[in-house]
Amino acid sequence: NAGVMQNPRHLVRRRGQEARLRCSPMKGHSHVYWYRQLPEEGLKFMVYLQKENIIDESGMPKERFSAEFPKEGPSILRIQQVVRGDSAAYFCASSFDRGGETQYFGPGTRLLVL
Amino acid sequence: GNSVTQMEGPVTLSEEAFLTINCTYTATGYPSLFWYVQYPGEGLQLLLKATKADDKGSNKGFEATYRKETTSFHLEKGSVQVSDSAVYFCALMPRNNNDMRFGAGTRLTVKP
Numbered sequence: 284n285a286g287v288m289q290n291p292r293h294l295v296r297r298r299g300q301e302a303r304l305r306c307s308p309m310k311g312h313s314h315v316y317w318y319r320q321l322p323e324e325g326l327k328f329m330v331y332l333q334k335e336n337i338i339d340e341s342g343m344p345k346e347r348f349s350a351e352f353p354k355e356g357p358s359i360l361r362i363q364q365v366v367r368g369d370s371a372a373y374f375c376a377s378s379f380d381r382g383g384e385t386q387y388f389g390p391g392t393r394l395l396v397l
Numbered sequence: 398g399n400s401v402t403q404m405e406g407p408v409t410l411s412e413e414a415f416l417t418i419n420c421t422y423t424a425t426g427y428p429s430l431f432w433y434v435q436y437p438g439e440g441l442q443l444l445l446k447a448t449k450a451d452d453k454g455s456n457k458g459f460e461a462t463y464r465k466e467t468t469s470f471h472l473e474k475g476s477v478q479v480s481d482s483a484v485y486f487c488a489l490m491p492r493n494n495n496d497m498r499f500g501a502g503t504r505l506t507v508k509p
Contacts, residue, residue: 376441
Protein backbone atom coordinates (compact mmCIF):
# COMPACT_ATOMS: atom_id res chain seq x y z
CA ASN A 284 0.00 0.00 0.00
CA ALA A 285 1.77 3.09 -1.23
CA GLY A 286 1.96 6.01 1.14
CA VAL A 287 1.05 9.59 0.44
CA MET A 288 2.77 10.75 -2.71
CA GLN A 289 3.71 14.28 -3.59
CA ASN A 290 5.29 15.71 -6.70
CA PRO A 291 7.41 17.37 -7.56
CA ARG A 292 9.75 16.95 -4.61
CA HIS A 293 11.55 20.17 -5.49
CA LEU A 294 10.20 23.09 -7.47
CA VAL A 295 11.99 26.26 -8.48
CA ARG A 296 10.01 29.24 -9.73
CA ARG A 297 10.76 32.84 -10.52
CA ARG A 298 8.73 35.60 -8.97
CA GLY A 299 5.39 36.00 -10.73
CA GLN A 300 5.19 32.43 -12.02
CA GLU A 301 2.68 29.83 -10.95
CA ALA A 302 3.43 26.82 -8.78
CA ARG A 303 1.35 23.62 -8.86
CA LEU A 304 1.89 21.04 -6.17
CA ARG A 305 0.28 17.61 -6.40
CA CYS A 306 -0.71 15.15 -3.74
CA SER A 307 -2.05 11.62 -4.08
CA PRO A 308 -3.46 10.34 -0.78
CA MET A 309 -3.01 6.86 0.55
CA LYS A 310 -5.27 4.27 -1.02
CA GLY A 311 -8.66 4.37 0.61
CA HIS A 312 -8.18 7.83 2.13
CA SER A 313 -10.63 10.52 1.12
CA HIS A 314 -9.46 13.33 3.42
CA VAL A 315 -6.53 15.50 2.37
CA TYR A 316 -4.74 18.28 4.26
CA TRP A 317 -2.11 20.76 3.17
CA TYR A 318 0.46 22.28 5.51
CA ARG A 319 3.25 24.77 5.05
CA GLN A 320 6.55 24.63 6.87
CA LEU A 321 8.77 27.65 6.83
CA PRO A 322 12.49 27.12 7.53
CA GLU A 323 13.14 26.18 11.16
CA GLU A 324 9.45 26.38 12.01
CA GLY A 325 6.63 23.96 12.69
CA LEU A 326 3.82 23.06 10.36
CA LYS A 327 0.98 25.47 9.78
CA PHE A 328 -2.37 24.15 8.62
CA MET A 329 -3.56 25.56 5.31
CA VAL A 330 -6.58 23.66 4.03
CA TYR A 331 -8.61 20.50 4.50
CA LEU A 332 -10.41 18.89 1.60
CA GLN A 333 -12.55 15.91 0.83
CA LYS A 334 -13.34 14.76 -2.67
CA GLU A 335 -14.71 17.75 -4.62
CA ASN A 336 -15.18 19.80 -1.44
CA ILE A 337 -13.15 22.29 0.55
CA ILE A 338 -14.05 21.67 4.17
CA ASP A 339 -11.79 24.15 5.95
CA GLU A 340 -9.56 26.72 4.31
CA SER A 341 -9.01 28.88 7.36
CA GLY A 342 -5.22 28.62 7.01
CA MET A 343 -5.03 29.62 3.37
CA PRO A 344 -3.81 33.09 2.44
CA LYS A 345 -6.71 35.06 1.02
CA GLU A 346 -5.03 35.75 -2.30
CA ARG A 347 -3.03 33.76 -4.83
CA PHE A 348 -3.52 30.40 -3.10
CA SER A 349 -6.13 27.82 -4.05
CA ALA A 350 -6.65 24.10 -3.58
CA GLU A 351 -8.78 21.42 -5.10
CA PHE A 352 -9.36 17.70 -4.75
CA PRO A 353 -11.26 16.53 -7.81
CA LYS A 354 -13.30 13.39 -8.07
CA GLU A 355 -10.53 11.81 -10.13
CA GLY A 356 -6.86 12.53 -9.74
CA PRO A 357 -4.64 14.10 -7.13
CA SER A 358 -5.23 17.08 -4.93
CA ILE A 359 -3.64 20.26 -6.27
CA LEU A 360 -2.31 23.22 -4.31
CA ARG A 361 -1.91 26.14 -6.66
CA ILE A 362 0.04 29.30 -5.94
CA GLN A 363 -0.29 32.09 -8.47
CA GLN A 364 2.21 34.90 -8.96
CA VAL A 365 4.65 33.45 -6.46
CA VAL A 366 6.75 35.72 -4.27
CA ARG A 367 9.96 34.98 -2.37
CA GLY A 368 8.01 34.63 0.86
CA ASP A 369 6.23 31.58 -0.60
CA SER A 370 9.49 29.62 -0.43
CA ALA A 371 8.79 26.79 1.99
CA ALA A 372 8.15 23.09 2.25
CA TYR A 373 4.56 22.15 1.52
CA PHE A 374 3.33 18.91 3.01
CA CYS A 375 0.24 16.97 2.18
CA ALA A 376 -1.36 14.50 4.56
CA SER A 377 -4.29 12.14 4.24
CA SER A 378 -6.58 10.26 6.58
CA PHE A 379 -9.26 7.64 6.28
CA ASP A 380 -11.81 9.54 8.31
CA ARG A 381 -12.10 12.75 10.30
CA GLY A 382 -11.91 13.63 13.95
CA GLY A 383 -9.03 11.99 15.77
CA GLU A 384 -7.84 9.90 12.86
CA THR A 385 -4.12 9.70 12.25
CA GLN A 386 -2.86 11.78 9.37
CA TYR A 387 -0.17 10.27 7.19
CA PHE A 388 2.25 12.67 5.58
CA GLY A 389 3.86 12.78 2.19
CA PRO A 390 7.53 13.63 1.65
CA GLY A 391 6.75 17.24 0.84
CA THR A 392 7.43 19.63 -2.00
CA ARG A 393 10.16 22.15 -1.42
CA LEU A 394 9.37 25.33 -3.28
CA LEU A 395 12.09 27.85 -3.93
CA VAL A 396 11.15 31.20 -5.43
CA LEU A 397 14.02 33.06 -7.01
CA GLY B 398 -8.25 27.74 21.19
CA ASN B 399 -6.27 24.55 20.81
CA SER B 400 -2.51 24.75 20.96
CA VAL B 401 0.63 22.75 21.64
CA THR B 402 3.75 23.96 23.40
CA GLN B 403 6.88 21.89 23.27
CA MET B 404 10.35 22.22 24.62
CA GLU B 405 12.55 24.50 22.60
CA GLY B 406 15.64 23.04 21.10
CA PRO B 407 18.10 22.30 19.99
CA VAL B 408 18.80 19.35 22.24
CA THR B 409 22.21 17.70 22.01
CA LEU B 410 22.87 14.39 23.72
CA SER B 411 25.53 11.74 23.73
CA GLU B 412 24.68 8.27 22.50
CA GLU B 413 22.90 6.13 25.12
CA ALA B 414 21.76 9.17 27.09
CA PHE B 415 18.19 9.51 28.37
CA LEU B 416 15.88 11.73 26.35
CA THR B 417 12.91 13.79 27.45
CA ILE B 418 11.15 16.28 25.21
CA ASN B 419 8.37 18.09 27.03
CA CYS B 420 5.01 18.76 25.41
CA THR B 421 1.95 20.38 26.94
CA TYR B 422 -1.33 21.18 25.29
CA THR B 423 -4.39 23.34 25.60
CA ALA B 424 -7.61 21.96 24.21
CA THR B 425 -11.31 21.71 24.83
CA GLY B 426 -12.46 18.18 25.39
CA TYR B 427 -10.13 15.22 24.99
CA PRO B 428 -8.00 15.41 21.88
CA SER B 429 -5.85 12.71 20.38
CA LEU B 430 -2.14 13.34 20.88
CA PHE B 431 0.72 12.52 18.55
CA TRP B 432 4.46 12.61 18.20
CA TYR B 433 5.84 12.92 14.68
CA VAL B 434 9.49 12.72 13.65
CA GLN B 435 11.07 14.47 10.68
CA TYR B 436 14.44 13.30 9.40
CA PRO B 437 16.52 15.70 7.30
CA GLY B 438 14.97 16.37 3.91
CA GLU B 439 11.96 14.15 4.55
CA GLY B 440 8.32 14.46 5.51
CA LEU B 441 6.82 13.79 8.90
CA GLN B 442 6.48 10.22 10.08
CA LEU B 443 4.11 9.20 12.82
CA LEU B 444 6.15 8.03 15.78
CA LEU B 445 3.43 7.26 18.30
CA LYS B 446 0.02 8.37 19.44
CA ALA B 447 -2.47 8.17 22.30
CA THR B 448 -6.17 8.72 22.04
CA LYS B 449 -7.35 8.90 25.66
CA ALA B 450 -6.16 9.76 29.15
CA ASP B 451 -3.53 7.43 30.66
CA ASP B 452 -2.87 5.76 27.31
CA LYS B 453 0.80 5.18 26.60
CA GLY B 454 2.02 5.34 23.02
CA SER B 455 5.27 3.55 22.23
CA ASN B 456 7.41 2.82 19.21
CA LYS B 457 11.11 2.19 18.50
CA GLY B 458 11.95 2.63 22.17
CA PHE B 459 10.14 5.96 22.45
CA GLU B 460 7.24 6.38 24.87
CA ALA B 461 4.76 9.07 25.78
CA THR B 462 1.86 8.95 28.25
CA TYR B 463 -1.32 11.00 27.87
CA ARG B 464 -1.62 12.89 31.17
CA LYS B 465 -4.94 14.68 31.46
CA GLU B 466 -4.22 16.14 34.90
CA THR B 467 -1.09 17.91 33.69
CA THR B 468 -2.23 18.26 30.03
CA SER B 469 1.07 16.78 28.96
CA PHE B 470 2.43 14.22 26.52
CA HIS B 471 6.17 14.17 27.14
CA LEU B 472 8.34 12.07 24.83
CA GLU B 473 10.96 9.82 26.43
CA LYS B 474 13.58 7.32 25.35
CA GLY B 475 15.90 5.49 27.67
CA SER B 476 18.93 5.28 25.41
CA VAL B 477 19.20 7.41 22.29
CA GLN B 478 21.16 6.51 19.19
CA VAL B 479 22.85 8.65 16.56
CA SER B 480 20.10 7.59 14.15
CA ASP B 481 17.51 9.29 16.38
CA SER B 482 18.85 12.69 15.32
CA ALA B 483 15.85 14.46 13.82
CA VAL B 484 13.20 17.07 14.55
CA TYR B 485 10.34 15.90 16.79
CA PHE B 486 6.88 17.44 16.64
CA CYS B 487 4.14 17.11 19.22
CA ALA B 488 0.62 17.50 17.85
CA LEU B 489 -3.00 17.31 18.88
CA MET B 490 -6.20 16.67 17.01
CA PRO B 491 -9.58 17.50 18.56
CA ARG B 492 -12.11 14.73 18.80
CA ASN B 493 -14.65 16.31 16.51
CA ASN B 494 -12.65 17.76 13.65
CA ASN B 495 -9.37 17.57 11.78
CA ASP B 496 -7.90 20.85 12.97
CA MET B 497 -4.52 19.39 13.80
CA ARG B 498 -2.16 21.65 15.72
CA PHE B 499 1.57 21.16 15.84
CA GLY B 500 4.21 22.35 18.23
CA ALA B 501 7.16 24.27 16.85
CA GLY B 502 9.36 21.18 16.79
CA THR B 503 12.44 20.20 18.80
CA ARG B 504 15.66 19.43 16.99
CA LEU B 505 17.58 16.54 18.56
CA THR B 506 21.21 15.83 17.74
CA VAL B 507 22.80 12.68 19.14
CA LYS B 508 26.60 12.53 19.09
CA PRO B 509 28.61 9.31 19.12
